Amino acid sequence: MVRTDEDGRGEQPGGPGATAAAPPRGSRTRSRIATAVGVFGELLITVGVLLALFVVYSLWWTNVIADREAKKQSDKVRENWAKGPGALDTRDGIGFLHAPGLKEGEILVKKGTATKTLNNGVAGYYTKPVKSAMPWDKKGNFTLAAHRDGHGAKFHNIDKLDEGDAVVFETRDVWYVYRVYAKLPETSKYNVDVLAPIPKESGRKKPGRYLTLSTCTPVYTSRHRYIVWAELERTEKVDANRTEPAELR
């Protein structure tokens, strides 16, 4: 429709007498309105296409980029570990999270929850507003965040984790085997108490070695936060072949 109107207008000046015979004034106004409507329609179509492209970008392309980057960074950490004992450099990441329920394989864990860090398809441990404990600390809460959608979407399946599921954290020398014992399917994004050393909302009252996973919910939005709590069950020394603990086999 738009094309026809505009083409019609385009032919007008050079066109034969048929249009010239019509009252010039009314015809010109009408064609001007037609052009305005046409441009407006094209703008609407353009906006629609832009939004569709943005969805493709958010839900697909960012994953492609992030997974590529995460792979690169994970390989680097594995390489560092392979160099053998000695001072451990944790700048590139402190270890890997394995949660069979998430179906994401190994997830690299790095320091901090800055957007720039998490956008690389990794999980980050909190440095603020509540400082995370480390898995090897005697007591405390090891608190992690990762994307639910896009940028690797490492915690996309967080709602598939249930009480009793194993979550394993792998460092160079030790496997930390955690068990999920509580979850909070929806909480405010300002609820920083979930990161407390003793997360009271999970039902625990005594100090212990906890793990907290946080991401956004419902899917495709950032309106609320989804929290999963796990507690350390046991640790296992990493052997020469890096044999995975029974929970992952």
Next chain:
Amino acid sequence: MYGWIWRHLPGNAWVRALISLLLVLAVVYVLFQYVFPWAEPLLPFNDVTVDE
């Protein structure tokens, strides 16, 4: 708008179609590489952390 671009492209219909396709690809590239990464943090879709 698009009609205007089409009329100002050189060549016959096939050449114009090819140039149009290249233009579309160029626009998509610029969007994915520069515009969307810039716009994304400004939109409330991807905050995952709890914060004060």
